[in-house]
Amino acid sequence: MAAGPMKMRATLGQGFTDVRVLMNHPMETGQRKDADGKLVPMHFIQNLTVKVNGRLVVDAQISQAVSRNPVFSFRLKGGAKGDKIEVAWVDNQGESNSTEIAVA
Amino acid sequence: MRTAVLAATLVAATAYGQDAAKEIQRYREMVAEGSPAELFELEGETLWKKPQGPKNVSLEQCDLGKGPGVLKGAYAGLPRYFKDADRVMDLETRLLYCMTTLQGRTREEATKRVFGNADHPSEMESLSAYIAGQSRGMKMAPGVSHRKEKQSIELGSALYFHRVGAWDFSCATCHGDEGKRIRMQELPVLYKPEAARAVATSWPAYRVSTSSLVTLQWRMNDCFRQMRTPEPNFGSETTVALIHFITATGAGATYAGPGTKR
Amino acid sequence: MNRIRRALVAALAIGLVRPLAALAAWNKEAFGAKTAADALKNLGVPNAAPSGDLHIEAPQIAENGAVVPIEISSNIPGTTALIVVIEKNPFPLTARFDFKEGALPFVKVNVKMGETSDVRVIGEAGGKHFSASKEIKVTIGGCGG
Numbered sequence: 001m002a003a004g005p006m007k008m009r010a011t012l013g014q015g016f017t018d019v020r021v022l023m024n025h026p027m028e029t030g031q032r033k034d035a036d037g038k039l040v041p042m043h044f045i046q047n048l049t050v051k052v053n054g055r056l057v058v059d060a061q062i063s064q065a066v067s068r069n070p071v072f073s074f075r076l077k078g079g080a081k082g083d084k085i086e087v088a089w090v091d092n093q094g095e096s097n098s099t100e101i102a103v104a
Numbered sequence: 105m106r107t108a109v110l111a112a113t114l115v116a117a118t119a120y121g122q123d124a125a126k127e128i129q130r131y132r133e134m135v136a137e138g139s140p141a142e143l144f145e146l147e148g149e150t151l152w153k154k155p156q157g158p159k160n161v162s163l164e165q166c167d168l169g170k171g172p173g174v175l176k177g178a179y180a181g182l183p184r185y186f187k188d189a190d191r192v193m194d195l196e197t198r199l200l201y202c203m204t205t206l207q208g209r210t211r212e213e214a215t216k217r218v219f220g221n222a223d224h225p226s227e228m229e230s231l232s233a234y235i236a237g238q239s240r241g242m243k244m245a246p247g248v249s250h251r252k253e254k255q256s257i258e259l260g261s262a263l264y265f266h267r268v269g270a271w272d273f274s275c276a277t278c279h280g281d282e283g284k285r286i287r288m289q290e291l292p293v294l295y296k297p298e299a300a301r302a303v304a305t306s307w308p309a310y311r312v313s314t315s316s317l318v319t320l321q322w323r324m325n326d327c328f329r330q331m332r333t334p335e336p337n338f339g340s341e342t343t344v345a346l347i348h349f350i351t352a353t354g355a356g357a358t359y360a361g362p363g364t365k366r
Numbered sequence: 367m368n369r370i371r372r373a374l375v376a377a378l379a380i381g382l383v384r385p386l387a388a389l390a391a392w393n394k395e396a397f398g399a400k401t402a403a404d405a406l407k408n409l410g411v412p413n414a415a416p417s418g419d420l421h422i423e424a425p426q427i428a429e430n431g432a433v434v435p436i437e438i439s440s441n442i443p444g445t446t447a448l449i450v451v452i453e454k455n456p457f458p459l460t461a462r463f464d465f466k467e468g469a470l471p472f473v474k475v476n477v478k479m480g481e482t483s484d485v486r487v488i489g490e491a492g493g494k495h496f497s498a499s500k501e502i503k504v505t506i507g508g509c510g511g
Contacts, residue, residue, distance in 0.1 A: 005147065007142050007143060007146060016470055020138065022138070022139075022143055024140070024143050026222070026223065046392040047390070047392060050469065052468055055466075055468065056466055057465070058465055058466070058469045059390050059463075059466065060461060060462065060464070060473075061390055061392050061393060061461065062460070062462075062475075063397050063457060063459060063461060065452060065457065065460040065461075066461060066476065066478070067312070067476035068315040068432070068433075069140035069143065069315060071140060071474075072473060072474065073138065073474035074470075074472065074473055075469070076469050076470065077468050077469065077470055124427060127425050127426040127427040128427050130426075131427060131434075131435070134424070137435070137474075287506055288427075288429060288505040288506075312432050312433035313430045315432070366429040366430045
C-alpha cells in the first residue's frame with residue numbers, strides 16, 4: 001500500500017520557524033473492527049523526525065494513540081528563508097514517507 | 105425554600121452550560137488549526153486533472169458558474185442556476201453534470217459511490233474539498249436573482265418546515281427553536297441568518313469522528329436518514345433546494361476553506 | 367521475514383537506512399505498558415516534580431475522543447524532551463519528543479482519548495524530570511456536525 005500524501009507549511013515567526021505538517025496515515029490501534037467484523041491489524045507511525053538543512057532537530061517516538069491522519073506543529077529556533085525542512089516517518093509495518101519544504 | 109434551590113440549580117446549570125459551550129468552541133478552534141482537510145484538497149486536485157470516462161477527458165473544462173475551468177470563487181457562488189442544464193445546481197450536482205456531459209460517464213457509474221469512508225474517500229468528497237478550497241477568503245454569494253433560483257430557495261424554505269416520514273419530522277423539528285441540543289451538539293436554527301452564515305461557511309468538512317471528508321449532499325442524506333425517511337436521490341431537487349435555502353439565508357460571510365467537525 | 371524484507375526495501379527506496387540507526391529506538395516496553403506508572407518506569411523516568419513551567423494548552427472538553435488537540439511546551443531551561451501520558455488510555459504512553467539543538471521544546475499534536483482522563487506531560491531537562499497535568503473531558507457527541 002503506497003503511503004498517503006503529506007503536506008507541510010513552514011513560516012517564519014518571532015524568532016522561530018513555525019512548522020506544521022499533515023500526513024495521511026490510518027494510525028490503526030488494532031482494536032477496530034472492519035465491515036466484516038475482523039480486527040484491523042495495528043498500523044501506526046512509530047518514528048517521526050524533523051531535519052533542518054539535513055541536521056536532525058526533532059526525534060519523536062509516537063504510539064497508536066496519536067490521531068488518524070496526524071497533524072504536528074513544531075517550532076524551530078531562529079530560521080531563515082530558504083532553510084530546508086524535512087519531515088519523515090516510519091511505521092510499525094516498515095512503511096515510510098517524507099516531505100521537504102523550503103521556509104517561505 | 106424549594107424555589108431558592110430550584111433557582112440555584114438553574115443558575116448553576118446555565119453557568120455550566122455556558123462554560124461547556126465556550127470550551128467546546130475552543131476545541132473546535134484548536135482542531136480546525138490542525139485539520140487534515142487539506143490532504144483531501146490535494147487528492148481532489150489530482151482527480152480534477154485526471155482524464156476519465158469514455159471521452160477520456162479531465163474535468164478541467166467544467167463550468168462551475170464562473171466560466172469553463174475557473175475555480176477561484178466558484179464554490180462561493182453556489183448553488184446557482186445553470187442555463188445548459190436549465191436548473192439550479194449545487195457543487196456536487198454540477199460535478200455530476202460535468203462527469204456525465206464532459207467525460208461521457210453514466211450517472212449510475214459516477215454516483216456508484218458518492219459517500220466514502222476513512223480508508224477511501226469518494227471522488228465527490230475529494231473534488232468538493234479541492235474546489236471549495238479555491239474559494240478561500242471569498243464572500244459566500246449563492247445565486248438569488250434568477251427566477252429559478254428564487255423558486256429553489258422558496259422550495260427549500262417550504263421543505264424546511266414540511267413534516268414527513270415515519271416520525272413526522274421536518275428539519276424544523278430539530279432545527280426550529282433556539283437552545284436545543286442533542287447530547288453536546290447545539291442545533292443551529294438554520295432559517296436565522298447568523299446561524300446559517302456559520303453553517304454555510306463550515307462545509308465541506310473533515311469529520312474527526314469518522315476521519316472522513318463530509319459534504320452537504322451527505323449532510324442532507326444523513327439528516328433524512330435520521331428523520332427516518334426514504335433516502336433522497338443524490339443531487340435531487342429536494343437536496344439542492346434545502347442547501348440553497350440555507351446558503352442563501354447565510355450569504356455574505358467570508359469562506360475560510362473546508363472546515364473541521366466532530 | 368516478509369516484514370523485514372519490506373522494511374529494508376522501503377528504507378532503501380527512501381534512503382532511510384543510515385539515519386534509522388541514529389534514531390531513538392521505539393521503546394516497545396514503555397509503549398506497551400498498561401499503566402502510566404509502568405510506562406514511566408520503563409522510560410526510566412523517576413518521580414517527576416510538578417512544575418508550573420510545563421504548559422499544556424488544550425480544551426477542557428473534547429467533542430470527540432478520536433481527535434483531541436494538545437499543545438505542550440516548556441519554559442524550563444535546557445528542556446530536551448517532552449513525554450505525553452494519557453492516564454486512562456489502554457496504553458498510557460502516547461508520545462516522546464526529543465528536541466536537539468535547533469528545536470524549541472514545543473509540539474502540537476492530535477491524540478486519541480478513550481474517556482475523560484488526565485493528560486500528563488513530563489519534561490526532561492538537565493537530567494531532571496518535571497511534570498504537569500490537565501484533565502480533559504471527553505463527551506459523546508450527538509448527531510450532525
